[in-house]
Amino acid sequence: MAESPYLLDNRKAEAGDRFEALAAVYDPMTVAHFDRLGVGPGWRCLEVGAGGGSIVRHLAERVGPTGRVLATDIEPRFLDPLAGLGNVDVARHDVVVDPLPEAAFDLVHARLVLVHVPERLTAIHRLVQALRPGGWLLIEDGDGIMTGQSCLDPRTDEEHLANRIRSGLIDLMAERGVDFGFARSLFRILEGESLVDVAGDGYVAFSDAVRVLERANILQLRETYVAAGFATDPEIDRFLAWLDQPRPSLAAPVVLSAWGRRPSS
Ligand SMILES: C[S@@+](CC[C@H](N)C(=O)[O-])C[C@H]1O[C@@H](n2cnc3c(N)ncnc32)[C@H](O)[C@@H]1O
Secondary structure, eight states: OOOOOOSSOTTSTTHHHHHHHHHHHHHHHHHHHHHHHTOOTTOEEEEETOTTOHHHHHHHHHHOTTOEEEEEESSOTTTGGGGGGSSEEEEEOOTTTSOOOSSOEEEEEEESOGGGOTTHHHHHHHHHHTEEEEEEEEEEEEOSSSOSOSOSSOOSHHHHHHHHHHHHHHHHHHHTTOOTTSGGGHHHHHHHTTOEEEEEEEEOOBOTHHHHHHHHHHHHHHHHHHHTTSSOHHHHHHHHHHTTSOOTTOBOOOEEEEEEEOOOO
């Protein structure tokens, strides 16, 4: 398999913390979307780039013994234990190139994955082919344009520094191929794929769990970040010390979601 350009490699020590924080911040949003789409017993689901697996666990319970969940990731080390759940299959799988069953799933879901994948349009086309007639595609991704600040009401030097570090992270990721404008084009893309009943919404969460996310991201990318001149080592140390205190007003990266259904015939 060719080396993926994904920056936040799951093999690094910070990945576990990142996945716990992502689950705390975004699982309520995703679960509300599943409620809305009517995901229920017997559904066959594909969870793409499943990461830490919290959504796989949720889906496995939700679809029950008559349903099935295929969880994929280019680095599935956190997913492997979930294969023991009975209705879950786990695959090391690159959404761009590895084979997928066609017309097989009632739900295909990817959260915070495609923004990192340069060939995201190819990937979406493949995910649409994997849907059964009537099946739903749900894509949820970060919007960098609305995500540039973690402190929406900055007053202190430390809060301004936190914002500078957040916007530097966005810039660094954008330089490395992450397309933070992608999520706002989802309606157009899903309609272009001839999906029907296309709809969507946006989500901004304030949560102390964002501290864990910010810490994991900056620790994992620290060297590259400093080398690229986004902040100095002492500034990052100051930021990390600031993250030691509870910060329930920290804003998580804004996520835009869109969904659509493959026509029934
Ligand atoms: C930011 S994490 C999000 C994880 C999870 N979906 C969530 O929302 O908590 C991105 C995940 O996508 C996976 N990933 C990146 N590129 C991928 C690709 N080309 N195919 C499949 N998974 C990929 C990464 O390994 C990582 O687990």
